[in-house]
């Protein structure tokens with residue numbers, strides 16, 4: 620540990636979005652002389668309320684770190700920047716910056732008409748690109764990025780570890796807490812691999828902060844794995860080698876997963892992901 624590295628654990632404020640913001644979390648990391656945001660929420664209202672919270676702490680926003688490129692985590696960057704937007708580093712992996720640029724327009728076309736005034740029509744992209752394991756420093760605190768590649772919810776993912784005395788990590792959508800998971804992006808197997816990888820990577824970390832739900836211990840990684848394996852087992856049984864499920868079987872799947880996670884939000888996602896996972900598993904010959 621270098622002499623200027625802070626030995627204390629920074630104060631972490633959680634901004635929890637409501638249902639319209641897909642229950643996505645953004646975080647504000649507060650150190651002595653400034654703030655760093657992790658992710659930025661989806662909608663106009665959520666991002667403005669996040670900005671209000673940042674302003675109310677009365678310390679400058681020194682940087683924004685992005686975990687992955689999905690709109691519920693990055694769209695709101697636009698509204699966090701204030702009067703001199705170019706002065707704030709927006710830090711992300713190159714793969715995440717690329718993905719953000721490629722999905723801005725299709726997501727706008729898909730969701731703009733649904734969200735209307737709440738959709739953020741012009742995104743602001745990362746202006747500082749980092750590579751796997753690279754560190755950035757704000758107010759003497761070191762932040763290290765880990766590139767974990769495609770998996771689960773997204774084609775590009777990263778984890779940010781705050782290298783304070785007690786390490787904490789921001790894991791994006793590697794882990795969902797309290798909500799059902801979006802598994803419809805053909806990356807179930809990679810997601811499971813990423814959970815394994817993260818277990819090793821985060822060995823010294825005391826607390827993890829997920830993209831959705833409450834922060835907790837490393838056990839959350841095992842719970843997510845258990846959830847995905849149960850989902851995949853249920854699909855293997857109910858799809859029986861076919862790339863899609865009938866509505867009846869989707870209902871059966873939904874009731875099984877609700878038993879596993881009784882108070883989980885976003886239960887529509889269970890059926891929503893079913894055909895994608897059935898296709899992925901059928902293609903992999905798992906039946």
Ligand SMILES: [Zn+2]
Nearest residue numbers: 643691792830
């Ligand atoms: Zn998310």
